[in-house]
Amino acid sequence: MSTSTQHQFRYTQTPSKVLHLRNLPWECTDDELVELCRPFGKIVNTKCNVGANRNQAFVEFADLNQAISMVSYYASSSEPAQVRGKTVYIQYSNRHEIVNNKSPGDVPGNVLLVTIEGVEAGDVSIDVIHLVFSAFGFVHKIATFEKTAGFQALIQYTDADTAAAARNALDGRSIPRYLLPEHVGACHLRISYSAHRDLNIKFQSNRSRDYTNPMLPVNHTAIDGALQPVVGPDGKKIEPESNVLLASIENMQYAVTVDVLHTVFSAFGTVQKIAIFEKNGQTQALIQYPVVTTAATAKEALEGHCIYDGGYCKLHLTYSRHTDLNVKAFSDKSRDYTVPQVPAVPWQNPQAGPMYPGTAPALQGQVPGGQMLSWDPAQQTATPSYVSAPGTYPSHTYAAPPTPAYPTAAASSPIAQSNPLVHNASSMGITQPGIPLNVNLQPGGASPSVPASSPLMQASPIAGASPPAHQPYFS
DNA sequence: AGCACA
Numbered sequence A: 001m002s003t004s005t006q007h008q009f010r011y012t013q014t015p016s017k018v019l020h021l022r023n024l025p026w027e028c029t030d031d032e033l034v035e036l037c038r039p040f041g042k043i044v045n046t047k048c049n050v051g052a053n054r055n056q057a058f059v060e061f062a063d064l065n066q067a068i069s070m071v072s073y074y075a076s077s078s079e080p081a082q083v084r085g086k087t088v089y090i091q092y093s094n095r096h097e098i099v100n101n102k103s104p105g106d107v108p109g110n111v112l113l114v115t116i117e118g119v120e121a122g123d124v125s126i127d128v129i130h131l132v133f134s135a136f137g138f139v140h141k142i143a144t145f146e147k148t149a150g151f152q153a154l155i156q157y158t159d160a161d162t163a164a165a166a167r168n169a170l171d172g173r174s175i176p177r178y179l180l181p182e183h184v185g186a187c188h189l190r191i192s193y194s195a196h197r198d199l200n201i202k203f204q205s206n207r208s209r210d211y212t213n214p215m216l217p218v219n220h221t222a223i224d225g226a227l228q229p230v231v232g233p234d235g236k237k238i239e240p241e242s243n244v245l246l247a248s249i250e251n252m253q254y255a256v257t258v259d260v261l262h263t264v265f266s267a268f269g270t271v272q273k274i275a276i277f278e279k280n281g282q283t284q285a286l287i288q289y290p291v292v293t294t295a296a297t298a299k300e301a302l303e304g305h306c307i308y309d310g311g312y313c314k315l316h317l318t319y320s321r322h323t324d325l326n327v328k329a330f331s332d333k334s335r336d337y338t339v340p341q342v343p344a345v346p347w348q349n350p351q352a353g354p355m356y357p358g359t360a361p362a363l364q365g366q367v368p369g370g371q372m373l374s375w376d377p378a379q380q381t382a383t384p385s386y387v388s389a390p391g392t393y394p395s396h397t398y399a400a401p402p403t404p405a406y407p408t409a410a411a412s413s414p415i416a417q418s419n420p421l422v423h424n425a426s427s428m429g430i431t432q433p434g435i436p437l438n439v440n441l442q443p444g445g446a447s448p449s450v451p452a453s454s455p456l457m458q459a460s461p462i463a464g465a466s467p468p469a470h471q472p473y474f475s
Numbered sequence B: 001a002g003c004a005c006a
Helices: A002-006 A032-041 A063-078 A126-136 A160-170 A220-225 A260-268 A291-303 A377-382 A414-418 A455-459 A461-465 A469-474
Strands: A018-022 A043-050 A056-061 A089-092 A113-114 A139-147 A148-155 A189-193 A208-210 A244-249 A275-281 A282-288 A307-309 A310-320 A334-336
Touching: A002 A275, A018 A063, A032 A056, A032 A063, A032 A089, A056 A063, A063 A089, A113 A208, A113 A282, A126 A139, A126 A160, A126 A208, A126 A310, A139 A307, A148 A160, A160 A189, A160 A334, A244 A291, A260 A282, A260 A291, A307 A469
Parallel strands: none
Antiparallel strands: A018 A056, A018 A089, A043 A056, A113 A148, A113 A189, A139 A148, A139 A208, A244 A282, A244 A310, A275 A282, A275 A334, A307 A310
16 A cells, blocks of 8 residues: 555554654643644543743543544644644654642642742731632632642632633732732732532631632631731731731831831830841831820731821831830840930940930930931920821821820930921821931822922932931941 | 653
């Protein structure tokens, strides 16, 4: 026969219902493979992206004759098999079935396994996850957990098609920044399929939800018992309040010292303790108030605002799981204002050295690094205009200004007494000439809520008064 | 352009 003589090579391999395809375009998809092969029969399995160049694949037909028909067709066809315009070479595979074709995560199902990279469990609330994945269909259930792979979530949809749509759209994408805490960087979603069909959600908790059963009991122990092991806004409303705030400081172009924080947070009540520390390369601070309500007021008022103009040192506030900080009474990273302290004795930072003039109030006077907080009461009282920005910050967002009740030196602190916040609840700005200290009114930083003509902006020490004062800290 | 270990 002419065919046997002309195409002997085609019969050097025993036919198999598994075909080996090569010279595929890079990272050819299952769909493209199926599209090419489906005309010849039912495809029961595929394996893409095989080989060093990931340009080979296997296709397994349900029936041997289907594979034969495909090989035969392209053996005599004037048009070669093509994917994306690239000629694909087809042979019988030397195996007769595709074994272990897919990792379990590649087997489609109605439940997605989502790995949220680059975040801690507390950074992405279950509500945010629900919001993101609800775009593709009704989310039945969500379970989140932490494994070695990181923070993961199981998302249950009605069917595999919905799950696939969500996977195709979101795999490799990121949760929008505006849904995440400020301190979170890039956060990529890695999505595969779970082998689960129906998640067994026992409680509505900060870690799991069953949206098909709103009556499911809320597991408070899961929240309270864990005492909120996470630092981020975990489930927004679910986050238990605390008298201790956790502040993440973003875009810290200028030093944020204990004193600076004390000034800012004292506007809402007595600050008992402060601790500054680094976590994941980010400066964070814990600020302890006597009571939850004060912390809540401060959190509400300061969240998203910047200590300095220009989007510098933006505060992101959550409730800490701590209720009573154990900090050194005096260090450059912590302060305990509840222990009796003698204002007359200047505190000297051994690291920064005694570089402040004697005119500085003892407790507030020094900032490590040499920056001075030189209080001038006359200036304070003479500069109320720029700290008042009516309308930009509703006064009703916090309660009646608390009276600072410092047990010791703080009671006479010029900050507390002259703090415009204490007297004028419409503003949170605290600006000192020469002192990089005003909480501007730009939640989110990017969208200015303060008009350019805002007196606050004009009065910003960054904007004009004394920019060099900040330079020693960095760069 | 020539066979897979997820």
